Amino acid sequence: MARRWNLPAIAMAASALTLTMLAVLPALAAEVAPAAEAAPPDADLWSMLFVFALSTFIGIGVIGRVSRLLHTPLMSLTNAISAIAVVGSILVTGSDYPVEIRMLGAIALFASMTNIVSGFLITDRMLKMFKTPTPPKTPAPAATPPDGGAR
Amino acid sequence: MARRWNLPAIAMAASALTLTMLAVLPALAAEVAPAAEAAPPDADLWSMLFVFALSTFIGIGVIGRVSRLLHTPLMSLTNAISAIAVVGSILVTGSDYPVEIRMLGAIALFASMTNIVSGFLITDRMLKMFKTPTPPKTPAPAATPPDGGAR
Amino acid sequence: MMHSIVQFAYLVASALFILALYWMNDPKTARRGVVSGAVAMGIAVLSTWALPQVVHHLWLIIAAVAGVAVGIPLSRVSLTAVPQRTALSHAFGGLAAGLVGTAKYYLWVGEGPEQLTTLRMIAIVAEIILGFLTFTGSLLAAGKLQGISWIPQRPVTFKGQNFMNLGLLGIAVALGVLLVVQPTGPWSAYAFPVIIVLALLFGVLLIIPIGGADMPTVISILNAYAGLSAVAMGFVLDNKLLIVAGALDGSSGFILSLIMCRAMNRSFTNVLFGGFGQIAAPVAGAEVRQYKSETIESATQVLEQASLVVIIPGYGMAVAQAQHRVRELYDQLVRRGITVKFAIHPVAGRMPGHMNVLLAEANIPYTDLVEMDDINRDMPQCDVALVIGANDVVNPAARNQKDSPIYGMPIIEADKARTVYAIKRSKNPGFAGIDNDLYFQDRTYMLFGDAKAVVGELVKSLAGDSGH
Amino acid sequence: MMHSIVQFAYLVASALFILALYWMNDPKTARRGVVSGAVAMGIAVLSTWALPQVVHHLWLIIAAVAGVAVGIPLSRVSLTAVPQRTALSHAFGGLAAGLVGTAKYYLWVGEGPEQLTTLRMIAIVAEIILGFLTFTGSLLAAGKLQGISWIPQRPVTFKGQNFMNLGLLGIAVALGVLLVVQPTGPWSAYAFPVIIVLALLFGVLLIIPIGGADMPTVISILNAYAGLSAVAMGFVLDNKLLIVAGALDGSSGFILSLIMCRAMNRSFTNVLFGGFGQIAAPVAGAEVRQYKSETIESATQVLEQASLVVIIPGYGMAVAQAQHRVRELYDQLVRRGITVKFAIHPVAGRMPGHMNVLLAEANIPYTDLVEMDDINRDMPQCDVALVIGANDVVNPAARNQKDSPIYGMPIIEADKARTVYAIKRSKNPGFAGIDNDLYFQDRTYMLFGDAKAVVGELVKSLAGDSGH
């Protein structure tokens, strides 16, 4: 049977596209409209892209090493970490902004808080279940030599 | 015998100190002298620190996994990579700066170029020596199934 | 000054998040990872709160307390409900990102057009599209997984569906581009909410055609989207901590879905395009073959004589919530000096690592949970392979039947054991919808019934034996 | 526009540098790593050169060509000279960083004091101190390793040395702080060059008290410093690529020196404080024990009868340049159907991975180079352990002599083999300056002589045997 188009793939493509836009358009735009009329100091796009790229490398490296045993807790842990959106929510809710805007922020804050609390708690709850039969003795070196070789 | 002070340790401590200064002083200084008189847009210290911290994490993760077989080539490869100072050298040498300054840049460029060329070449020369007895056949999966399961 | 302190706090929090994930590489250090993550989050919250621009505290406190109040019960769900909780949580994450993006947009519209720089607008558009589609998509996924009655469980497909959806997304993106180019045109007041509506709609349409069984992979992708929307928020707010944490989350989601795909020997596209979750067509034209059913008593006797028993749990054990019974069985067998190992297939169940958590919940030491490749070496020495509600992960067709949809998937080689007992409720196939030769082979005996009940009877029978 | 393209190129180059190091995890992909690194460097050079502010091309071309002209011969040095080449190269790296920092400072002084922001000044001071101390330190280290006659090989120490050095460094740092606080005071024209001179001096003083044998660890630390000075340059120029590459380099240097320390079972501080490279006091008060010397002929006979021969190379093989003879020996033995393995201790020789490169140079397949932990499992089955110029790494005192300076260091357990032949020139001890019980045990026979000569004779003798 021929391949059928399916949505997740489309969605992925779309998000890839969006991210590329994110990277390239501002550069072009900056070219088209040089130094927008006294705008806020344009946040440093390239710093952010560097930070993004480097964190992605770290993520790939670190996640690839997570024990298979713990993939379910890992999902809930990253879930809790993605609630970092709380930072934005706090800024929007707590600043001196119009009420309607702060309301949106409050809902976002509520949602993120829920994720933080439930995410970390359930991860810990799951991890507590992983037990070894005997208390895990780390194989201690035969006896650490006293300061090996300072004569 | 009592521990003796030794220089590498001192040097390490000093460089740690210097880096800490690097991190903290500007912040304080910014406080003391808010918005220096129409200075160049102060490079974003915090972006740079993020990039530094993240790259260090990556470095630790990646270097820790390098095969022991290859530690000597690794040393010469990182050596070549540290010649990235070439970027600064080019900027100093090639810009429209006073001659004495460009002269310093040219020496730096010469030094970095030497490192780049010799570093990559010698690494490759060493790596070429590492041979398997038979041409390395990657264990191919018994026969890749035709597109596993698209019905 | 405060600004620098907060930036420093963000840097520390980023490092702690990385360490949190790093420590998950070993069950021994994993709880330290959770602590590290929680501390990082605490630092992030408190230092943000301490910023001078945060001046209204009442709402913050109310929203935070409400969040905690809802979060605590959500963390107490039973372990079988973990997939839906995760999905729900992604929904919340997406919602938060979408709302912050919306708030920022209207705020900047109010403050004046020069605030809407190109970078900000692109990031906002990315944030709200990703955020809101994650919101409805995950909500629907959670509903499907929870089995809420008015949500169709079966995949809903219709002709032209994909083109329609693609069209919708295309419109949303096109509007987004317009907004970026001209953030304050007269029509932009309309364009922005339209994008939101389209994203919400798209999230629903994204999940409708996916069967319950492919859900875990999709949830993992949604996890990645939630992470990416946090990244986008980081670009909007010029906040590196958001970028770091979001990127960690995003890569985690993508890698986990890749791992699942690999363990099913399906390409990423195949999962997304293959329509696995759809109509499991009954295998036509096959001769009707015979299962050998067996009684609890004789199974008990064989088990008692074994010296190595390998238990292979699968999705059936999870739905039947049989893990505590399995623990009792384990105890009974171990008491008799029998070596008992659990063979854990990477995609047994419906979530990566699903079996591990369940068995850990029942206090089975994780050192007895053996990964597929390791246990397969021992299978020829295995006296009894006890398959509890697993099906696809022990199907030898994956090894020797070229035309099978699961051909090439690595399996647990239960068929190499001296005797196989298989617990399931009926003659129905598993997730992949195909017959399993294992059940027809000479040395396999079926124990029909609910996993919890059957294992319970086995335990009782063994206990009775040892009693007299 | 150009700016964005260059930034993008820098991002790509950063990723390629990371991949370059990542690919070093396996000899199969390692050359791809070099290509990736070289491409990244090419991108970095060309895109920088393409920046609009780069207007003078002649000097660039001259300097680059000169660099290439010197670099090519430097890459052709013999493998035993690799440590000095590496040190020399660090010297160049440090010099480049220091000069760029100096140039930038004077440039900004000329352009006006408002250019000398606090951040820039701190970074410049860090860059020049690190850069120039790396320069002279590495230069001296290279000279010591090369054995240049007018450079003292033995560690030079004197009373109060450290306090003097600390004082010098303190003055340099204090001046640096002054410069940061008041970048254009009337005295700053003097302070800056004084800092440079102090850093140059400090580099020399840093290396003088270190013996040739601890050099590899110190070189690795200097590598880290070279990386850190590149990082500082990144802060000066607001260039993330420099920060990334420098940080990679810095962590590599620190980790390699840590690995060396661990393999010697010495703490970092112990290496730096322990004075290992100093006077190797002759072991006093020990009864004079007897070595059993043996002839080439009888060794040949025993080797011919063996079925597993483990060759343990050490520093002696490296200085004797015996690797090609060893390859011939390997061929002779393998031709007889004897299994030959090489036992590679992580700190055998004078550089991490030293033995691997030498043996690889002699075309010995790297699959026969076995790491310490793996080979130790096979040692009891080993018929002949042939120790070629190794000493400390096979010293059983590390295992069973609590008061030995190398106690606790993991070793290759040659003493467990059925027979041991040891090739060395004399009765002198190895790097750690202590006697080796292995040479006195019953089953050990010495083959005194230069490694290259002795192995050559073994080969001739074996070839003669197979000839008739």
Ligand SMILES: NC(=O)c1ccc[n+]([C@@H]2O[C@H](COP(=O)([O-])OP(=O)(O)OC[C@H]3O[C@@H](n4cnc5c(N)ncnc54)[C@H](OP(=O)(O)O)[C@@H]3O)[C@@H](O)[C@H]2O)c1
């Ligand atoms: N783990 C993941 O991350 C993941 C993700 C996506 C897809 N998947 C897919 O899910 C499948 C997992 O394989 P699996 O072997 O674990 O499960 P499976 O192939 O779905 O088979 C489950 C078996 O359990 C039986 N069962 C159901 N309820 C039961 C109950 N209450 N008591 C006893 N038996 C019961 C079913 O038979 P009856 O109906 O006859 O009882 C069925 O044969 C694989 O195909 C995998 O590709 C997994």
Ligand SMILES: NC(=O)c1ccc[n+]([C@@H]2O[C@H](COP(=O)([O-])OP(=O)(O)OC[C@H]3O[C@@H](n4cnc5c(N)ncnc54)[C@H](OP(=O)(O)O)[C@@H]3O)[C@@H](O)[C@H]2O)c1
């Ligand atoms: N690899 C690294 O990264 C590194 C770094 C720092 C320190 N180290 C230290 O270096 C030592 C390395 O141990 P090792 O066993 O390889 O070397 P070693 O302990 O230094 O012994 C080398 C032996 O080779 C002999 N030898 C020297 N020249 C020879 C020649 N031309 N022909 C034959 N024999 C010769 C010497 O004895 P004769 O003089 O009697 O011939 C000596 O006993 C360790 O102590 C380690 O801690 C290594």
